Amino acid sequence: MSSVGVVGTGTMATGIVEVFAKAGHDVLLRGRTTEKAQAAVGAVQKSLDRAVKKGRLSEADRDTILARVTPTAALEDFSTVDLVVEAVAEDLEVKRSVFTTLDEVCKPGAILATTTSSLPVVECAAATKRPGDVVGLHFFNPAPVMKLVEIVHTVSTDADVIATAQKLCLDLKKVPVHCGDRAGFIVNALLFPYLNDAVSMLEAHYASADDIDTAMRLGCRLPMGPFQLLDVVGLDVSLAIEKTLYNEFRDAGLAPAPLLEHLVTAGRLGRKTGKGFRDYS
Known part of the structure; x- marks a missing residue:
């Protein structure tokens, strides 16, 4: 899995972008406007700059990581990505609208993930014609620091999607736990x-x-x-x-x-x- 799309420009979204870019993935960061997307990339840079200042990251590595992140205002740009992580407001109708559009623009086989902390993942899946490809990936804030990811499967999530999510979390140096789709998940x-x-x-x-x-x-x-x-x-x-x-x-x-x-x-x-x-x- 080489290319990833992240929908959202908040703290959770920018943290997840940083996690994927550090792990070597090309990341498309989508904001509602070009300005918001560019500002979110700026937030990623600030986080990386802090790591450089503390001696945890070299300037060369920071520049390499940043080069993997591309801002966009168009969900249509996600047509070639292997995974999309939705990290917008914790509002079910907003999330369902995003998933409906992702269903239309993403290629067959792309995994569609939501970072919701408590809303029903199955509601996002039901907004698509590919519910088997939808999974919950609940990162914890701050995403670059916190190790845990809850992998949330619905009654429709395909077994190979869950297995891919498991491998992905391990590749990101995260600790995955699995749970069913109920309010609040585990934590x-x-x-x-x-x-x-x-x-x-x-x-x-x-x-x-x-x-x-x-x-x-x-x-x-x-x-x-x-x-x-x-x-x-x-x-x-x-x-x-x-x-x-x-x-x-x-x-x-x-x-x-x-x-x-x-x-x-x-x-x-x-x-x-x-x-x-x-x-x-």
């Missing part, structure tokens, strides 16, 4: 009920955010407490995942804590906006 299905419980605990004035974070870091040896993690992930993203879990399982305990919804409504989305559960301004 988020276990992680987000815990995060939601932490918000409910804070909301009930049971303990402060600082004390809850300290307790979970020192008591469970976690690298971050729940509120630190929520602010890094983004409260809007976290709320979307909580809603997906609740909508699938209809367990009252999975209903998003009202405080989380209020903070999102107020535009306090975490580190990316300067305020979340804590003030970073």
